[in-house]
Amino acid sequence: MPRSFLVKKHFNSAKKPNYSELDSPTVLISPYLYKGFPVPVIPQPEILSSVAYNPITVWTTSSLPLSPLPNDLSPISGYPSSLGRVSPPPLSDTSSKDHSGSESPISDEDERIHTKLTDPHAEAEKFQCSLCNKSYSTYSGLLKHKQLHCDAQTRKSFSCKYCEKEYVSLGALKMHIRTHTLPCVCKICGKAFSRPWLLQGHIRTHTGEKPFSCPHCSRAFADRSNLRAHLQTHSDVKKYQCKNCSKTFSRMSLLHKHEESGCCVAH
DNA sequence: CTGGGGAAGGGGCCC
């Protein structure tokens, strides 16, 4: 994921963009949350189990999926779900939900069309798109067509007024706009964040709270992802592998560094 | 130079 869009830090107010016209209210976290506690008790993740970082599959840059990595394609067997995330539903379920919100991508009209047509000539292709009249022999074929073409062309597009990004849902756009408005402000240092939980993570840098402990050494981390990266250092076979020299790395960035240093071009 | 830690970002999913 490119970081070109990452929100700049605005410690210097002179450099801070003028978001005063924005309508999102600023959220100020009470200082009681900083020192008064109770700091929310974050249950120790199941990562503490010995299977948490058992490396099995190794990614190379050529085999890496585009981000984000789906849970079911996790390079480490049993790894993500062991970190407390519920396993995702089967792909057949997500395909119809992820791209069209909670509504079914097939309208009532489509449902009628889906019923078996009486015309014997239409027997072979009985699923017809209500938008372009293109016919498909299978329901999944029609579904795929609608998601990739017709629906994408006809559904509303929500554009960000601060940048050129577009979203298919208003909710996604609103979430994105927060990255411009930065409504969550740290009362200690004044740094602003797009979401409350980002601020909470930032507050840990002030409090020193590190709820994520490594089961194999004494280290603890404030961020779960950093613990996950750390766990790789305990593994003999790292998660990311150079496709040329087979050397493995604990982080993709290290693999990229390695490749950019000339290993891959030398062969 | 390399590897690792710290911090922070966005999008997606679930409730």
Add this chain to the structure above:
DNA sequence: GGGGCCCCTTCCCCA
């Protein structure tokens, strides 16, 4: 629809 949480990724810094 919004909040909370998760995962992945990236950048910076340091040993």
